[in-house]
Amino acid sequence: MRYRDQRRSESAPPRPHFTPRKSMGQNFLQDEEIARWIGDQVQPDGADLVVEIGPGMGALTKHLVGRPKKLILIEKDSQLAPELQSQFEGRSDVEVIHNDATRINLRSWFKHGPLRIVGNLPYSVGSEILKHWLTPPSPVGCAVFMLQKEVCDRLAATSEDDAYGALSLLVQKDWNVEMLRVVPPEVFVPKPRVDSAIIRLTPRDPASLPVFDHVLFDRLVRMGFSQRRKQLKNLLPEAPGGWESLIETLGVTAMVRAEGLSLTQWIQIARHYEQRHEADAGQKASEMFDVVNERNEVVEQRTRGEVHQRGLLHRAVHIFVINKRGFIYLQQRSHLKDVSPLKWDSSAAGHLDAGEGYASAAVRELGEEVGIHVEATELVAEIPAGDNTDHEFVELHIARHDGPVHCLPEEVATGDWFKPEDISTWVDARPQDFAKGFVTCWKAWKEKSTREL
């Protein structure tokens, strides 16, 4: 089995006649030491699952097989994928998916927990693969990728580096990027024209940055870097309070350019446009709630802090927002939440304010947390207070919505639309990823859906 390219090294595995396709970014790694080293960087030993993107002829794969409990290989090429399938037939710890890694539905992958992914990515669609797998919400917990060195430089650059630009900021706001190693063209067949490099990406601790509107941040960064040579003041929209007040906040000169500002300063810009001038406070322990008895009758009012500390019975509403495809919007709670920070939850959920009814709380929470404005919601279940609801008498409501969702960053870290089947398998596999109240609501919702069938 031979490549048409006769530069193939002695160590390459025997293959039937195969012509590497440029359009598929097929540059096959020939160096055993580098292949082994890349595999090690994703720490596969004993991991529940490792995913390799673009296994090709298996240069990295052979150093991964047998190390994690399960290895999933995603290969688009119609000749290579079936070959891999037959190579690993009969091995229950290896699965080959013949598919395009830029099109795979990632919502069904959350059930595996934070994924370790690795790949010598095809140059042709490397950026698309990064965007698909790393745009929040992402199921990835650690990614080790080989890409063109120039792209890795841009991903890892800070404001001191020539490669610094919009891509650096758009990725680094969510990911820690480490440049691990540069790899010369000679170790591939066919030989690419440029150096490659290996990077590792791990999710950024959300508490390491102040909260900011991510959609606005992306828009401002793209505008700011649209013409690198221009001063920022000529590229960004009119700043609230005028350009001088923004410059003062940043502590830079009025002539500053996009590339002269760090990630933290870009976040300050987004916060300035949002007119967010206070430090992140989280939820106020002084907020007043109605405290109820075992029959859900209001008996007194107490502060949020006291209600939670003493485990007093109180009231909360959960809302499932459903779109016309039948998908449900789930939010990941902000790290600033006092209960279940960073857990996945209903589209919106919250306590009833003192004197407030469930129906009006549902409408208010939807507007406040995810920017969805509806006239009314529909009651689908009443759930008694217990340990499974964190001492809350819960009403579960639904709302129909197909428009955009705009998450308030101090309330919601991220969110997305999920197929109900994907939610069910995820809840069954990893209930620890969810707020307790959501799991209870999900069970109530499923029971109701089953009864109505």
Ligand code: SAM
């Ligand atoms: N891992 C092998 C190695 O290191 O020698 C192959 C790496 S090669 C640079 C990229 C691989 O990605 C090829 O096998 C190619 O067929 C595959 N590929 C290209 N586009 C893809 C896509 N959209 N989804 C999945 N695999 C893809």
